[in-house]
Amino acid sequence: MNDPMIPAPFRVKRTRKELEDTFTLELAPIRNSRPFHFSAGQFNMLYVHGVGEVPISISGDPGDPSVLVHTTRSVGTVTDAMWKLKQGDTIGIRGPFGTSWPVVEAEGSDVVIVTGGIGLAPLRPAIYHIITNRKRYGNVVILYGARTPEDILYRREIERWRSRLDIDVEVTVDRATGHWAGNVGVVTKLVSRGGFDPSQTVAMVCGPEIMMRYCVQALNDQGVANDRIYVSMERNMKCAVGFCGHCQFGQAFVCKDGPVFRFDAIERDFYVREL
Amino acid sequence: MTPTPEYRKTRVVIDAAQLDVLIANLRAQGYEVIGPTVADGAIVYAPLSGAGELPAGVTDVQGPGSYRLEKNGTALFAHVVGPHAWKRYLYPPEQLLFRSVRQGRNLRINEELELKRYAFLGVRPCDIAAIRIHDKVFADGEYADPGYSARRQAAFIVAVNCTRPAATCFCASMNTGPRARDGFDLALTEFSDRGAPEFLVEVGSARGSQTLAKLKHRPAGEDDLKRADALLAAAARSMSRSMPSGIADAIEDHLEDAYWDKIAGRCINCANCTMVCPTCFCTTVEDVTDLSGDIAERWRKWDSCFNIDFSYIHGGSVRREASSRFRQWMRHKLDTWHDQFATSGCVGCGRCITWCPVGIDITEEARTLTKG
Known part of the structure; x- marks a missing residue:
């Protein structure tokens, strides 16, 4: 029997500083040369020798299983230690775990992606998938918000997406600095710009709960029903396989019933304080 | 058959x-x-x-x-x-x-x-x-x-x-x-x-x-x-004690209720109930190393939803209030357990009643909720 609590060693192939507090690791398996398959929205448990283990969503291209990509913020002991890893170091990986973005269900529909800050990292695999299979979707709208222009994650990539004529990409910042010539304000405001058919739209939302709450409201205001809205939830996780109990959110284990939920399935609990 | x-x-x-x-x-x-x-x-x-x-x-x-x-x-x-x-x-x-x-x-x-x-x-x-x-x-x-x-x-x-x-x-x-x-x-x-x-x-x-x-x-x-x-x-x-029927629905009907603040005023968050409970299964993990740092061990240890760190994510714990933690324990045990595992999480052993230092009685609390 395979023990789901035992990590497999992966080699750090590249590290990249994304922002002041955000970095990306590119990893490859050591023991088996099997490619790492995952679905957009899933996450791994990353173990740093002697320090600890944290859940991090996968932010690479699901169509390229030769490299495993994780973008994360350095916000605690484990992620701090992770940032100190160098090319050639070893890290432990368990996964992939959890549910994924509805990129297959969304085929034939318009797609609206609304995200803020580091929330773009778990959604990037879905964006890659949609761009690779662009013909299968209707209008594609990507709305991204950051605190300042300096906090825009994957900026060059966003600029590349924005230069395409078959995707509608809008970026906003809370506070403009430098030569910022774009939108200022919260990302939820961009939803009212439209550019999608609400009755034929699948929305994917990732960010802090308070941001997702207002996004859902803005999408509802546009006429997008809750059974067409998907959100990615975050809770404390120690095991990722339903043993440790930490990630419970009402009846759901975020690790295996989530992290991606169709909003109508969790709507009631979502609005209960401190659940 | x-x-x-x-x-x-x-x-x-x-x-x-x-x-x-x-x-x-x-x-x-x-x-x-x-x-x-x-x-x-x-x-x-x-x-x-x-x-x-x-x-x-x-x-x-x-x-x-x-x-x-x-x-x-x-x-x-x-x-x-x-x-x-x-x-x-x-x-x-x-x-x-x-x-x-x-x-x-x-x-x-x-x-x-x-x-x-x-x-x-x-x-x-x-x-x-x-x-x-x-x-x-x-x-x-x-x-x-x-x-x-x-x-x-x-x-x-x-x-x-x-x-x-x-x-x-x-x-x-x-x-x-x-x-x-x-x-x-x-x-x-x-x-x-x-x-x-x-x-x-x-x-x-x-x-x-x-x-x-x-x-x-x-x-x-x-x-x-x-x-x-x-x-x-x-x-x-x-047996003089019994679990009232309809407790799962009663909890769902009272998710945001002053009751939880009231019971949290009695609960001292000691986690005894979860340690003695034969079905409570929550755990945390601990990492230890030897002095050289070359040999590390990862241990799994019993944990409790009454601990404030239990729900910690970047930025703080989700369940900061004692009332939220008590609600999580009781809702999981008597309510959401049914959704997760098609059974109550309570088997009626009474351990949590006996070993609660302040004598909180889960059957009495359940009765309060089903009556309210």
Whole structure:
């Protein structure tokens, strides 16, 4: 029997500083040369020798299983230690775990992606998938918000997406600095710009709960029903396989019933304080 | 449908001396025998080398926030459940998950599985129900815990039906006792009201049947069966506590209610209820290294939803208020457990009532919610 609590060693192939507090690791398996398959929205448990283990969503291209990509913020002991890893170091990986973005269900529909800050990292695999299979979707709208222009994650990539004529990409910042010539304000405001058919739209939302709450409201205001809205939830996780109990959110284990939920399935609990 | 195996029809009677033979037999088969014994003023589950270590003539007097042992009679199982549950052996409080050895820039990660063959003597029907709930959590789902699964599969279970429930027991209302219907290798019902204890034995498995064959026994007569039925029916009737029906819906109807603040004013967040609960399964992990930092270990340890760190994510804990943590415990145990595992998370053992330092009674709290 395979023990789901035992990590497999992966080699750090590249590290990249994304922002002041955000970095990306590119990893490859050591023991088996099997490619790492995952679905957009899933996450791994990353173990740093002697320090600890944290859940991090996968932010690479699901169509390229030769490299495993994780973008994360350095916000605690484990992620701090992770940032100190160098090319050639070893890290432990368990996964992939959890549910994924509805990129297959969304085929034939318009797609609206609304995200803020580091929330773009778990959604990037879905964006890659949609761009690779662009013909299968209707209008594609990507709305991204950051605190300042300096906090825009994957900026060059966003600029590349924005230069395409078959995707509608809008970026906003809370506070403009430098030569910022774009939108200022919260990302939820961009939803009212439209550019999608609400009755034929699948929305994917990732960010802090308070941001997702207002996004859902803005999408509802546009006429997008809750059974067409998907959100990615975050809770404390120690095991990722339903043993440790930490990630419970009402009846759901975020690790295996989530992290991606169709909003109508969790709507009631979502609005209960401190659940 | 598969026919009922012949051994399921076995009904025999053994005397107390045969328990010693049973323990010796199980030990000879390579089992470590774990059973009730007195330690530190409580009945705990510990390794037994003979029936002499069983709590003969000891009875437990339990109430909300109160537990005392008294001498009374000669019965070996006149007690019910104490602070220990069998999860201590099937899913230990501290368990080494793996050892990671750093060699240069490489890591060698080795699984550390300690596999023991346990025989549990004196498993109460409520605790059999609890073990079956853990099977759903750790063995029957999408992922399986190999340590739990192996220990569970090997475990030999000698159930003891409850002829004398404690004042805190409410298994009858949870349909988990006081008689075990299945889930055991052997099940005993103690007769202690007429001199030296005797036991009616029922058989639940082929290996139970083989083990029983080595004990001196006489076939049970109609009067033995009636005697057991009467004792267990009386035990069920004597339970003063019960879980009200409709509690899951009542909790859903009161998710945001002043009730939680009120109960949080009494709860001291000590986590005792979750430690003694036979179904609570939450754990955390701890990483330790040797002085060189080259050898690291990852340990799994029991945790509790009453700890404020339990729900910590970047930015702070989700459940900061004691009321939110109490709600999480009670909602999970009596409500969302049904959604997750198609059963209540409560088996009616009453441990959380007894071991709560402030005597919070889950049946009373449930009644308050169903009435409100």
